[in-house]
Amino acid sequence: PYTLGPKISNWDEQRRVWNERNPMQNVTRNGKPKILLVSGSQPGPCGNPMGDFYHLKYLKNRIDYARLHGMEFFYNVATFQKEMNSFWAKLPLLRNLMLNHPETEWIWWMDSDAIFTDMTFEVDLERYVGKNIVIHGFNDLLFEQHKWLGLNTGSFLLRNCQWSLDLLDAWAPYGPSGEVRMNAGKMLTAKLVDRPAFEADDQSALVYLMLFGDPQWRGKLFLEWAFYLHGYWKFVVYNYENVMAKHKPGFGDDRWPFVTHFVGCKPCQYAVTGEVQECFKQMERAFNFADNQVLGKYGYAHRSLATWKTVKVREDTNDPLGLYKAHKNPQDTPTLK
Ligand code: UDP
Numbered sequence: 001p002y003t004l005g006p007k008i009s010n011w012d013e014q015r016r017v018w019n020e021r022n023p024m025q026n027v028t029r030n031g032k033p034k035i036l037l038v039s040g041s042q043p044g045p046c047g048n049p050m051g052d053f054y055h056l057k058y059l060k061n062r063i064d065y066a067r068l069h070g071m072e073f074f075y076n077v078a079t080f081q082k083e084m085n086s087f088w089a090k091l092p093l094l095r096n097l098m099l100n101h102p103e104t105e106w107i108w109w110m111d112s113d114a115i116f117t118d119m120t121f122e123v124d125l126e127r128y129v130g131k132n133i134v135i136h137g138f139n140d141l142l143f144e145q146h147k148w149l150g151l152n153t154g155s156f157l158l159r160n161c162q163w164s165l166d167l168l169d170a171w172a173p174y175g176p177s178g179e180v181r182m183n184a185g186k187m188l189t190a191k192l193v194d195r196p197a198f199e200a201d202d203q204s205a206l207v208y209l210m211l212f213g214d215p216q217w218r219g220k221l222f223l224e225w226a227f228y229l230h231g232y233w234k235f236v237v238y239n240y241e242n243v244m245a246k247h248k249p250g251f252g253d254d255r256w257p258f259v260t261h262f263v264g265c266k267p268c269q270y271a272v273t274g275e276v277q278e279c280f281k282q283m284e285r286a287f288n289f290a291d292n293q294v295l296g297k298y299g300y301a302h303r304s305l306a307t308w309k310t311v312k313v314r315e316d317t318n319d320p321l322g323l324y325k326a327h328k329n330p331q332d333t334p335t336l337k
Pocket residue numbers: 039040041042043076079085086087088089090110111112113114154262263264265266
């Protein structure tokens with residue numbers, strides 16, 4: 001049967017020894033546990049060039065977020081195992097990155113169609129002590145109603161540990177393309193509420209493991225709903241102007257959504273429907289909403305959320321650092337104490 005790789009059963013021990021031999025590799029410059037942000041898209045060009053255009057812009061958004069928060073970032077465009085293509089590509093990738101980055105404590109997966117829309121908000125890892133996977137979802141939708149949308153695998157944190165390797169091993173068998181994935185899809189549609197008929201996807205398989213799999217999986221799951229670790233685009237994009245009028249970035253919740261995820265948009269596919277046009281329009285708005293928070297430091301902003309055109313929002317000065325602003329005329333004060 002299909003496996004992600006050789007069985008590893010003492011990863012926690014291997015990691016501990018490696019980190020002992022390589023001291024200080026496993027903390028950031030601020031002394032915090034390391035997070036590796038990971039995203040990726042398919043190896044070939046998009047069926048619709050607009051898809052590539054937004055992959056580029058959303059990639060820029062991740063680079064900005066990682067830079068602002070001192071995180072390392074990896075973007076993958078390779079399929080590591082040919083059976084694990086499309087949404088399953090993240091599984092072999094996550095395993096590989098865990099094994100080759102023993103210094104990193106958390107791997108944070110972001111779908112290519114998800115974007116950071118609160119550039120200030122930072123995830124508080126203290127909340128997740130004793131938990132190994134952090135996913136946006138709702139307790140009642142998942143555990144009471146068994147909905148396939150009870151959690152969302154577009155943006156989640158996975159701890160680098162033995163438990164996570166075991167989870168990937170339990171998760172992967174639903175993914176190999178072809179008959180296995182088709183049959184798994186039928187089983188998942190039968191078991192999960194509201195799931196349409198289609199091949200097995202990574203999200204449904206994870207929901208299934210949490211509901212019906214070994215209790216050790218749900219035991220280490222942190223379902224995050226205090227902020228938008230994933231925010232369904234239709235629930236957030238139409239509020240951006242309202243949010244800007246009332247609040248400042250830094251909340252991550254309804255006041256200023258942390259992540260906007262274009263679930264179901266398929267911007268890379270050839271077929272362009274009215275729905276996809278609305279997706280592109282809103283993807284542009286989401287990018288500009290986020291990008292204003294980046295450009296502000298440099299004195300620019302988008303003319304409106306609808307346009308990539310920018311305007312200058314601050315006059316240039318000969319005192320860019322504000323060192324002389326207490327003095328009336330900077331030219332009069334050439335020396336700084
Ligand atoms: N993906 C990938 N390699 C591929 C195809 C997809 O890494 O060859 C990733 C990509 O980041 C994409 C994610 O898998 O965003 C999940 O697919 P999608 O976003 O289309 O699913 P949805 O969120 O709409 O359910």
